[in-house]
Amino acid sequence: MxxxxxxxxxxxxxxxxxxxxxxxxxxxxxxxxxxxxxxxxxxxxxxxxxxxxxxxxxxxxxxxxxxxxxxxxxxxxxxxxxxxxxxxxxVLWDRGKVFFDDRQVYDFNLQPDEGYAxxxxxxxxxxxxxxxxxxxxxxxxxxxxxxxxxxxxxxxxxxxxxxxxxxxxxxxxxxxxxxxxxxxxxxxxxxxxxxxxxxxxxGRVFEDNFLIADVIMDADFPSERWFWFDPPFNRGQSALLHKQPDNVWRIDLQLGWDIDKEREKRPENVIPRLKAMLGDDVEFQLEWVSIYTFQCxxxxxxxxxxxxxxxxxxxxxxxxxxxxxxxxxxxxxxxxxxxxxxxxxxxxxxxxxxxxxxxxxxxxxxIQKSSRSTDFITPKSEMSRVLRDAVLDLSEQYEFARPLVNSGRLSQPCTYDGSSLNSADALDGPAETRPGSACPDAPLGDEFLLPKLAGKFTLLTIDADAPDTLEEDGVEVTRLALSVKDDLTLALKRRYLGDATSAVYLIRPDQHVAARRDSYEENSFRHAIRRACGKE
Amino acid sequence: MSDLILSPNIDKVDDFYAELLAAHEGLEKADSDALNARLVLVLANHVGDSVVLSDAIRAAALADN
Known part of the structure; x- marks a missing residue:
């Protein structure tokens, strides 16, 4: 096939x-x-x-x-x-395990956030x-x-x-x-x-090599993310096991910079490493092996x-x-x-x-966030390693150390603070929807907010008046009128109003907030539209 | 039951860790060790409470609670 x-x-x-x-x-x-x-x-x-x-x-x-x-x-x-x-x-996963040396130090369960499509x-x-x-x-x-x-x-x-x-x-x-x-x-x-x-x-050059193997396993292996720091089967380095669809598992083994790539890629060298990681009794087939080199x-x-x-x-x-x-x-x-x-x-x-x-x-x-993860996974100095290992040792017993364990932070959209397209924040609202932010989703009855904001400029009004359409110098804006009365989960209120009782948001076609106020004021929103189009 | 906080309590934890590593960057091991020792003493002074400090020493020793 x-x-x-x-x-x-x-x-x-x-x-x-x-x-x-x-x-x-x-x-x-x-x-x-x-x-x-x-x-x-x-x-x-x-x-x-x-x-x-x-x-x-x-x-x-x-x-x-x-x-x-x-x-x-x-x-x-x-x-x-x-x-x-x-x-x-x-594949959705919500359970992860962190290993250090020859032992599991903790596991975690990611509770999905409610109120997103x-x-x-x-x-x-x-x-x-x-x-x-x-x-x-x-x-x-x-x-x-x-x-x-x-x-x-x-x-x-x-x-x-x-x-x-x-x-x-x-x-x-x-x-x-x-x-x-x-x-x-x-x-x-x-x-x-x-x-x-x-x-x-x-920019800063940051070099490392990863052996990446896609492995097909029919075995009933759990749908979890496993991350190893300094494991016996890959001393001084890291390893990651991640599930993909079709019974394919992704394995990343860090190899360091100074290696013989061709030699490391050969199945006779890859398979023993994988067996040491997965256990001798686990049956698997290699679908794909590659060596990945990155720089920041x-x-x-x-x-x-x-x-x-x-x-x-x-x-x-x-x-x-x-x-x-x-x-x-x-x-x-x-x-x-x-x-x-x-x-x-x-x-x-x-x-x-x-x-x-x-x-x-x-x-x-x-680059900053992934470099920090890299610094934690591959300490660059002796003290950096001492501190990293201290975090891992503490994490086994103490919950407080677990947020310090950095094997990669979830990618969040960038908030364009300070962008010349933003208008000054004129709402005493939540920080997560300040100008420059990507709009967070919210349930609207059986539907969700974001599909209603797609691909065009939108004036989102929450318990506020505004014209249904507005045109400023050729750019059309259409209104989406919502009310917290219909906001059964209160997600809209939590994410877009905070302590405010009403709000008007100007939202860009890429669903980022350009401007917000507590009520509609024609002049300021016309300025905000011009600004969001690079005209001011 | 002490008041030693062992649940997550550091604001902007990744910023803190990066700042800690940056403070050590370029130092010889002996100087790094000395920096850590001074940092422990500064933080201990901030904590002040002797019961909490005793519990913190036990926690850091990874002694069973």
Missing amino acids: NKIFETPLYGYERSPDQDSPTPVRRKVIVIGAGPVGLAAAIDLAQHGVEVVVLDENDKVSFGSRAICFSQRTLEIADRLGCGHRLVDKG NPAFINLQQYHFEDYFVQRVRELQAEGAPIEIRGRNKVDAIGTHQDHVRLEVETPEGPYTVEAEWLIACDGATSPTRRMLGIDFE RRMESFCKGRVLFAGDSAHQVSPFGARGANSGLQDTDNLCWKLKLVLDGKAPESLLDSYNTERVQGADEN
Whole structure:
């Protein structure tokens, strides 16, 4: 049986662009059909923007790779029409165990937070994620949306111009030239686009190697996350066991920096390590083995004229805390509505500067959090190890030490504090919904809040008056009127009102709060809309 | 029953741990040990209560309660 990642999903087909006597100019070209590139393309197509995805391959990712998708990613995927597929297939887990040396020091049960449509995270192989996103592209095509994926189209050269980019593309039938008003580079950590444009990838270099094995076990192994610090079967390093769908288990073994990668990848070296970890009597098959090397760094700027970088091409983090694909989806979530406004002439090009500012802020936060996890997992000095081991020893007996154990912190959406798109906070409301925050979900009877805020500017009123629609300089805003009288779980009140009795929120198309006050005041909200579009 | 707090009580726990590691960064082991000793004494003074301090010493020794 062929695996999904061995089956071509977007095989090469000749495009009319290859036969055009002069290069055709497309609105937006996306390089890379990974999770981030597909999300960008679907988002733009849903906004009615013509988009072409070029990928040098014709298949989804080989092996599981990114496996942990956060609540924010699932919310974004909902807006892109793919969320339910991910949740239906993904594995939910709520129990974890922490081991130190040769013993279990504690276990924990994550109580799911109430009042969200989506779970805190799911485990799912990246190839399933990409497969579902490709299916969504096919649906959009069937509806007539201007979106296509061109497999085995490898970009060989990029020319940057004032108002467009020009690409030389290699195909199985030879090269062709195509142009785009905007280019989004989602071509991964080794981004050829970045290299072709000669841009440095700056920041702190942090290096390590992980042996990643996908193991198929039919045994009745518990659906838990197990993390080992300094275990007997991997001395001085860490190990992680995580469940994925289809009886596939993901095993990460840290190997350190100075290793012979080819030797470590051989089954005769991998299998004894896994047996030492899982126990001699556990039957398993190896599906995929890889060695993953990471560095923590980001580009100085994610925008270079008409070329915009998103995902791993713009920033890389250590794998702890699942901040690769998850942050990449927050990039495109932030970028696409801005690009749409700019393409429609409803916002100045400088609005895209805020993409850079806000997502650099997100990248720095992710780099900080994942570096802290890395510092805990792989202490860099003797004292750092002494303190780490003290935390682990205490955690066995004392609850207070457990929050200090850092084997990866859950990925949370970045709050864009200080963004030039925010208006000053004018509500004595909860901190979690201050300007710059991603809107937290809340139940509305049988439905949920976030799907009602998708893809457009919204004026959310809670027990407050406001006009049903508002237009400011070409940008339309529609009202969503809610009342705490219908808020049976009080989640809306808790998350959006706090001690206030009424509120009006201006919410961006990416579901981040732009402004809030206790009541509607036309002048201030008109200013807030202009500000959120980079016009003030 | 002492008043020694053994449930999670540190505000912004990851920020604290990062600051602690940063304080040790670049120090020789002997200097790091000395820093830890001074930190214990500063914190002990803040706690003050001798019963709590005795319980804290027992807790840190991982003696059975």
